[in-house]
Amino acid sequence: MAGIKDVAACAGVSISTVSYVMSGKRSIKEETKRKVLKAAKELGYMPSRTQELRHRGPTKVLALSSPLHEYTDYSNYAVFFFALAMRAKRYGYDLLLLMHEYGDQELTRVAAEGMVDGILLLDVLMCDARADVARALDVPVVAVGYPSNSDAVYSVDLDFERMGREAMEKAYALGHRHVLVAGADSSAYEDGSNYLVRFLDAAKKKGDDLGISVILKPSTGNGRDDVNLMLDETFLENPAISMIICQTNAVHVANVLNGLQDRGLRVPDDVSVMAACTHGLGSLPRGVDEMPMMPTETCSRAVDLMMEVLNGDRDDVGRVEMLSSRYIARGTMAKCSRS
Structure with missing residues (x-):
């Protein structure tokens, strides 16, 4: 050896x-x-400690690599974490949470020391260094997200590109030709946050095909003043905006609705509002049409896939599974009334 x-x-x-x-x-x-x-x-080669632990059998522990960034939305973070934890528990597994901003070295350490049977990835970037590290690990890696460098990991994700196209198709069918995407923090797009970028790029491309102008305004904060400033800048640049797609959270979306009302703009009569890549908006005083994240479905499938790999039922690393999104109508989308 x-x-x-x-x-x-x-x-x-x-x-x-x-x-x-x-x-x-x-x-x-x-x-x-x-x-x-x-x-x-x-x-x-395995370090002696790894060999010793391997002989003892499964650890019944999965590592969860979920880096924390300045733009991390903790409400979404918690939902995905608990969805994974609850599904893992059904199989008798515990989670070891790894939260360093750049977690590739942590993956190497926990795998080399035989601490876990497999690794789950959250907060996946378009080109994710952890997916490259997976090539050299002797434990399976399942990404809840779809990195472009996915050949060494299994990936499970919502089809955010299809979601972006469907959002534009709905906008077009209702006569909207000027659309604002109220986005997340700009650093999330700069880092290449998978779900945000895939949705936005697909929406812009489909918008170009359909003759729809799509502009992005990244969030500078979720507060009322921040949102009002965004709306002021948007309508100054393009007064014809008739539809807003929010890629943010419940607080931000609520302040968008309030900001439109303050300007005497009715939803959906004057401006239609939709949320995409979001979670938990059903608790708002006024519901918003939504193409939501589906953490329970996505995370459950990721853990199930991990168990299939650990049980030797599959060996097709690099496989990408896309789950279909859904549309929830809550009365904030209507035909465009603005010329």
Whole structure:
């Protein structure tokens, strides 16, 4: 069986570098880390602690890598976490929560030390470093989200691109030709947050095909003053806006409705409002048409898929499963009355 010296020789690094990569105790250059992990996988090397733990059988623990960012919406975060935890519990599994902003080193550590049987990814980016790290791990990785570099992970997600196209098709059918997307924090788009970017890009492309002008206004905050400033800027730039799609949260959406009312604009008679990629809007005093996140369905399927892999029932890593979204009508969409 290969040892740490063999891995070091194969990767062209020192034994201490291999040790640091496997333990995650020291920051190592990404290129060096990948060489070490590739060599370890090719040679079938595991640290002695990992071998010992593997012989003991399953840990009955899944790691949940869910980085916290400045723009993280904690209400959505909690819903997804508990949906995964409850489904894992049905199989007798506990979750080990990993919350570092960049969690690729954590994945290497928990896998190398034999702490978990598999890894779940939340808050997935379009190009996610954790999906690259998965190539060198000896435990399965299931992403609740769809990274573009998905060949080494299993992915389960809502079809946000289809959601974006359907939102534009509905807008077109109702005669809307000028649409505002009230977005999340700009950093979420800059980082490449999977669901936000996929929806927005698909909506813009479909909008272009249909002759609909789609503009994005990222959120600068959820408060009433922040939302009023956004609305002021929007109607100044394009007074013909007749439909707003909110990619935000319940507080922000409520303040959009209040802000429109303050301007004497009736919903949906003057301006139609829809929410997309959201959760929990049914609790608002006034309901809003919504194409929501489906955390229970998505997370349940991700854990079920993980169990299929751990049970040896499938070996098609790289598989992407897309769940269909749904539309909930609550009376805030109507035919465009503005020329």
